Amino acid sequence: MNAYSETVFNAKTKIYTGVSSIKNLGPVLQEIGAHRILMVTDQGIKHSGILKNVLGEIPENIEVLIYDEVKPNPDVASIDETANNYRKKEISALVAVGGGSVIDSAKALAIVLTNESSISAYYGFDQYTEKALPLIAIPTTVGTGSESGNAAVITDETDGLKTKKLVFGEDLFPRVAILDASLLRAMPSGLIASTGMDALTHAIEGYVSIWSSHFTDALNLHAVRVIGKSLLPAIAHSENTEAMHGMLLASSITGLGMANSGLGMVHGISHAIGAQYDAPHGIVNAILLPYLLEYNWIANPEKFKEIAEALRVNIEGLSVEEAAKAAVAYVKNLTKEAGIPEKLSAIGISKEHIDVLVDIAFHDAQYMVPNPRKMSRQDIYNILDQSI
Incomplete structure (x- = not known):
């Protein structure tokens, strides 16, 4: 990044x-x-008591319809079917209460409810024509962004092949x-661990992305710093409000960072x-993060050294390359401390x-494009x- 590097930051x-x-x-x-x-959520949030707390904040003059059947990894069929069920209900706004799948579902519904086609027609950037409905997002995990x-x-x-597609847009x-x-006080430690490590993945991948900028670096590296300090205390006890607050903010901070810097091949x-x-x-x-960090560090040792510093790794007396490797080793150990399996075979x-x-x-x-080190099929x- 220099004076001749053209970047755009959108928030x-x-x-x-x-x-x-x-x-x-x-208000x-x-x-x-x-x-x-339309309140968009899932059964877990409904039965946790969180939804009741959120509904208690809705003014009496606003009618609330609830869609609480969001499943992990929302697909085209569920989005299109739900939109058809609510398209004639004159929805004026959506409120998403949940993790990434819930918020992504609400975003997709916000588009499809005002446009006529399937959500599959809007893959890519700003492919819809009618303005999406306004969305209020209330995250209940510490990792979506x-x-x-x-x-x-x-x-x-x-054609029988499942892939993940992205819909982007200003709306x-x-x-x-x-x-x-305070909404997350009953969050299970396993969910804190998995979503917290997801946030760390966003922060690190965004920081070393070749699309990064001074703006995104400031956000993503700060998120690494906060997660390094907050993750394990939050896993230990979800009623540690300061740690949970730190994780919730770091997740959102790096969400904004990655929206502008892109991610890498952990996500690919x-x-x-x-x-x-x-x-x-x-x-x-x-699970994948340590394997990709081991592969990617040689592309930008200086940034990996800075990650080590943000994670409070003692790198005194180490060369840049040694410090970069220390960052990789620290993250690998952190996944173990967080209770994350070492291999994908552990989850089937x-x-x-x-x-x-x-x-x-x-x-x-x-x-593939923003990943700091070019990857071949091999x-x-x-x-x-290695990871399975």
Whole structure:
């Protein structure tokens, strides 16, 4: 990055933070003139008590319709069917309460409810014609980042092959995000671990991306620093409000960073696996991260050294290359401390699909291009072979 490097930084979301910031929901809905909202969530959030707390903040003059059947890795069929069910309900805004799948589903619905076609017609950048409905995002995990980004990830099946597609758009930046750690006090430690490692993946991949800029570096490296300090205390006890607050903010900070810097081949391979196996995104990312860091560090040792410093690794007396390797070793150990399996086989991924996964990942330019080290098919194969 220098004076001749042209970059663009895009940010649209107003973000409320802090314990009890959920109280801003009612005024926000009044401000945008909402009269009938669609609350998008899943069964886990419904039964956790979080949804009840959020509903308690909705003004009485606003009608609430609830769609609580979001499944992990939302697909074209579920988005299109849900949109058809609500298209004539005169929805004026959406409120997403949940993790990445919930927020991505709400983003997709915000487009399809005002446009006539299937969500599959809008893959790519700003492919829709009618303005999307306004969205308020309330994340209930510490890893999605979707609440501050402008993309929705949708599973597509064409000719029997499942892949993950991205829908981008200016309207997909939520109008407002509310980051209230008090809503997450009952979050299971395993979910904190997987989503927290997902946030770390976003931060590191965004920081070393060849699309990074001074703006995104500031966001992503700070997120690495906060996650390094907060992740293990949050896993140890979800009622550690300061740690949970730190994780929630870091996730959103790097969400904004990655929306502008792009990501790398942890996500390229992870999306292929998630589509084929319907595997949990955060855990797949967490397992793959050390393997890709080991592969990528030689592309930018200086940045990997800075990651080590942000993670509070003692690199005194080490060369840049040694410090970069120390960052990789630290992340590998952190995944173990967080309770993440070392191999994908632990979550049911087998080697029989490696060739298909390689083909999908290799053709995913969204992640291949910004990855700091160029990858061949054989490189991707080797990563999968090692990690399964």
